[in-house]
Amino acid sequence: MKAPFSSHLQCMPFYSLAFLVSAGLCSCSGDRGSHETIASSQIVLSQGWEFRNALDSLWMPANVPGDAMTDLMQQGKLENPFAGTNERASQWVETQDWHYQCVFELMPHRGDSKRPLQELVFKGIDTFAEIRLNGNLQLKTDNMHRTHVLPISNNIQSPCTLEIALRSAVNSGKQIMDDLQLLIPTSNEKRPLDERTSSVTRKAKYQFGWDWGPRLTSCGIWRPVILRETRPMQSEDIQLSLVSLDAQEAIYEIKAPFDLESQNMRIEGPNGSRVHWNTTLKNEGNCLIKISNPELWWPRGMGRQPLYTLSWSGENQHLNVRFGIRKMQWNRTQDAFGTSFECVVNDIPFFAKGANIIPPDFFPARALNFEDRLIDAAIEANMNMLRIWGGGIYPSQSFLDKCDERGLVIWQDFMFACGMVRGDSAHKTNVKLEAIDQLKKMRNHACMGLFCGNNESMHAWENWGWPKAFDLHDEDSLATEQAYHTIFESILPHAIDSLTDLDYWPSSPMEDPNETRGMLSGDEHAWRVWFDTLDFDYFSGHRGRFASEYGLQSLPHRKTLNEVGITEWDDEALQFRQRSSMEWLKPGLDGWGMMQIYARRYTADPAQTVEASETDGTTALNRWIYLSQLTQAIGLQEAIERHRNSHGKIAGSLYWQLDDVWPTVSWSTVDHAGRWKLAHHAVKHANADCRVIWNRSNPTTSSMQLHNQSPKQLHNTELHVQWRNERGELEHEATKTTHLNPFESIELSFPSIPNESALVSWTWIGDDGGTIDAGHVLLTKPSEINWPNAHLKLIQNGNDLIVSTDSIAYGIRLQSDIDGRFTENGFLLLPGNENARHVQFLPTHHEGTTLGVHSARHFAQFQ
Template sequence: MNKTLLFAFIFIQSFIDAQFSERSLSSEQWQFKNTKDHTWLPAKVPGTVHLDLMQNRIIPDPFKDENEKKVQWIENEDWEYRTVFKVSSKELENTNIDLVFRGLDTFSEVYLNGKQIGNTDNMFRTWEIPVKGYLKVGDNLLQVKFRSAVQTGKKLAENVHFTMPESPRSFVRKAQYQFGWDWGPRFVTAGIWKDVQLSFWNQARLKQVRIGQASLTKQKAELNIRAEIIAEKPGDYSLNINHQSKKITLKQGLNVIELPYRISNPKLWQPNGWGKPDMYELAVTLKKGSSTIDQSFQKIGLRTVELVQEKDKQGKSFYFKVNGRPMYVKGTNWIPADSFSPRVSKEKYQKLIRDCKEANMNMVRVWGGGIYEDDEFYKACDENGILVWQDFMFAGSFYPADENFQQNVEAEVKDQVERLQNHPSLALWCGNNEVDEAIVNWGYQKQFKYSKEDSMQVWRDYKKIFHEVIPNAIKKYAASDKAIYWPSSPSIGWGHKESLTEGDSHYWGVWWGEQPFEIYNEKVGRFMSEYGFQGMPSMATTKSMFSGKPDLNINNPVIKAHEKHVRGWEIINTYMARDYKIPADFMQYNYVSQLLQARGMQIAIEAHRRAKPYNMGTLYWQLNDCWPVVSWSSVDYLGNWKALHYQVKRSFENQVILPEEKNEVLNFYVINDELKTFENVSLDFDILTLNGEKKGSAGTAETKTLEPNGVLKLDPFSLEEVIGDSDRNEIFLHLMLKDAKNNVITESNYFFSKPKDLKLTKPNVSVKKISPMEIEVSTDVLAKDVYLMGNTHFSDNFFDLLPNRPKRILLAEPLQHIEVMTLWDTMN
């Protein structure tokens, strides 16, 4: 940068700073204490009281041992935070000074220099308080006094004459999972969980910029930029979008300015698997004459998303049309990445979303019992082509609908819609998780002895919040009238026939209903937004549950404490006995529990994909964990891929071969989710023994064209024709889909028996170092479910290895030693 440009930049920046600037107070020296105590202790902002107590060694690490039980007292206490910050005479000359809290958890009173300036009752809202009249030159004392959310919630519950399930969490607008879940601990925390800042401004400021997409063609994108501007000084200004300028006249107070903007020959934001998620940067600049008053930088993507629901012979479709094409959704459900959200780093957000991309996903559902995630989460989704199904933060309970609650919810919706709506990844707003389901199917009314009027009141309250308040707020505050709203996930509970013929479905016949995995082949809905099965985390994460030397025993109380489902171990063992031999060795048990989880989800995902286009989406439960735990996750708390995530990567490939064994017939489905045609594809399959020898001659299915975004069902083979007089426990199919030039598009294996029945031979698996970051793995006979163990991430793991077919594996970090386990080891 030359000196002239540098001077110009500094001059403009200093003028902006003079007109509008922000100063973070998070880095000030904060203190906290229990209101019953007199001693102040150091605190961090953003943070939570649990983290501050841990930092000051008042409590042990709640994630370790059985320490969760030892910290339950915290939720019933009141806590106070304070800091002293300086304000200069120059700063005080600004016409307007606002104190902005991005997140306060949850019930608090805010004091500045001894005077109460505000109170809060919602963790998910931004609180902006004018404070110029309360500030002074020099030291200023800021205090935030938090009341116990549990005790406050109990008092709010007294306003309803019947018992609400999950009380008091239903009355508290804070992250519902903090009250405990069947995968998470109970840490009902408090604190300043997001940034705090002072905002200085004078003539005017940009309050909000909404970018609406009026139309989109190959030739042009027509945008509507809607800027909300608060003017202290009325008069003539100009509003610039990149290099386009419009003169405007502002009145004192709130002004809404709309400005059209065109992009020629637009590059589309494409979801993962369809192309690049191209984006554009827009600089929205407010100017007074030649002086820049305020700026807002937006990064947008140009795309269309529609939710298509059309009646058909089976019921009603439910699928997303992206950029004019039906898209088969492949993805997962997201829960908060930590029980204490402020310590989730940008790097952790980026890694988890990259994990989604690498596993061939194109959508993630943000579950309604957590938080509206950090900006970095949505940024990562934008950059990686991952669409977001965004629940509002209501989950699995009944909720009140009094006037105060309605107003609080509307303000919450406003803040979140305005914050998130410009992200191209945002596909759908959903009112709640399983609230409709809880009212209709869970029997709370009978359990709590509701009168008919009580039950009617619950339903009226539900309708008010999720069919009026939230959708009306979206219409009011969203940039586009094309914003998609879906009242509840699921739309119909899994015990009802209609749940499989319309809407989205949460199918829990597996796990909760203890139905066999094979039931997934029958229970296929139009869009499967939840289903799952538990598996243990990696050995490293399991060991992290202990503060000292780990005692790795399935009956160890620490291990048991990190399984939050009341019947979790029992259910895992029931399913394991069906499909595997239950190992006595703990490491082998850990390994088999992961294989079991992966096998169940493979059966589910493949049943869903075979049903395309009847079924157009599969989101398994769940991607991640909030602490070290035995759970439904595919990536454990420390970021390690479980067997499930490796299997998901394979099952979600854009081209897959999906065999189906039914009525003594073997059907083959070939799925193509990509927007490209494969001419003259053929399916070759070898019938192999478990020793890797060919059994008879190889078969070839007929040559056909695989259409873009299509499904190809090949002519079936009779099982007798394939198996003949072979023992089905001793053979398997190796399947290869080839193009016209005989290149392999995709390949997979199909076994005719459950894993426990396979007559495996001991494999001699060798690992050869190719380079510090690459190894080659080979075997003399079939090595089933090869598990590579080492302190790094492997590009593939928990895979079947064919004899004399070496496989190259990339390492995230170099290793000196790698151990190997296979399924054979657990059976002998």
């Protein structure tokens, strides 16, 4: 078994398998890898489904994949839970049982042969279910995160009636708790302690409520049901394991449950051409393949993502394996700070830039519709890593395929968050089978970077007072800890060791248990900004070697609120969406109060009374939206820049959070409707691969770090730096010639800061005359500057906009009545036509859509 995060470096390839047959295709839907072909040897059962309340005899049309709440909405039996305060009126669904059924035909005989052996595959049942065929009980389920396979007996007569009786997860959880006679701590549910059931079920925890989401504990068939011919091997059974890699040759071991004869294999390169390779039989079921002159797969920004295809043909079966050639390593060695926590790809260390993600819609079957938008938002913000948080759901194969194709490395939590676990044998077996199921699906994707046992569970046990709150003492406390250690320090790491080449980190956040006290190690959830009111300079000095969580709340776009019936600041529907409470700091303090604390400190008081004006749009709601978004943008940009400038102390910066499950006030930078907040523009700039970052950690010196996180040589470049006063007037300037190799960072020092300087601006020019990076940094908080009442000038040409100003303008926010976004927003502009900014509008729908009615406001109008 690997120790927590093995100290040696690990290597790991990937694959994406397609199950193919020679027969014609049939239509399908649901969670499919981007290369999967559904043919006549497997049929998606997506038509003819019905559902009913177990207490009612009325059957109604249903969608599979789907769930009871979305089906009730479609039938007009339930109002949209996202609108107004409808969440409250929707929660009756969680206490009911729901029945689903459909009728299907088995696959027919082929000529004179017997009917082929067949099976039903349930990709996702949420959660507690009894499955019957033709009235006979065949299978019980109790885990939303597992695939269940039901062999069909040759005695079953066609047509078949498939019935799935879904039991209330809340009621089932209460029964489990009664049987345990022990409370299992969790913090996400706003329920009495003895009614918190999310920690005893294998259902997505966020569905029981979180501080950024509603409690809508539905049930359903959330991923496809497939009828297929039984095969000796499925795609998940094959593992590609990288043995060695250099510029001349890549060697893989192919592990399979039976012999893969080399004469039935071929490999195609990224451009479809035949690749030279050879194979050696290693032992039964395994063989080595050697690929000459491999093209390497890289994370976004570091190179390309070439993908190979290995094809294998057997009796009545054809498998395609798409894979990328790369070596993924985690460097955890001793250094001046303690023990490093650094991702290394193809022997090149890289700084991880990204965010935590939660399901992009509350209802999992609908979340698939937003995968592309989520990945686009990450790529456009110059990210190279995403953390899939442990309170949600495991990613679909199509999501991982897209991350393979676009170079997003995945930190994958197992689905445990902010709660302890049951220790009974049935639960441990359930978790083991879940781990095996998910590891086989994910292990060979190039994007997979790390498996993590849980989110904050041990941290909470040790720091949040759970033993006292849940009355767990002596034997009960020891039993709770033992259950935790069995799952996260035995079952999960053993499964990873036996099935993958990837590393495992037991919990996030966590320090290395082997590190000397006082030295830095592990990852950190840097929440003393927000939950402890510290200034943003905290991001230069917090513990840990990798910042895996931190963030600030803000409101979403006004259109997003309007779409769920919220038009005013004091709407109850807006106020009740605030779920972040900090009673330990001050009675009654919640997210509104905390946003106000940080906005007052860095921008202006959002709660300041304003008179509504139709001409300038300064309503209370608009003021809260603008100032909370601007403050969030300042904080996240400063955090990322401080992390990148840490001289190797911090090796990654993943903020909380990229997306939302519903329209709400939260820590997201892209709201539920896909509209960018100002912070996402700030993150995009802070994450740029080639970036100039002012050294904020020492305010008495003038120094900058230049980062080249790209494979490009940056020779004979020039950095032009200007120091300006509060009016934007030039006080001092300097130019330096620089040279940066690929994946290199350097620091440049300048003379002392002139006394009247309020900001520093720069332009980094390449040897071809093009701009590598341009930006600015304020030398004090925006709230401490008396900004002039600048007048902005906008010149429109189609979807192009030229913005200029007669005085320095900070925090310029552009808006349009057409859905879409601007290529830049929330920026600072210096006076004069020579400093005019060219911005493009990107409409969400229809390429021919023009900008329409637009406006621009800046910070001085809110100060």
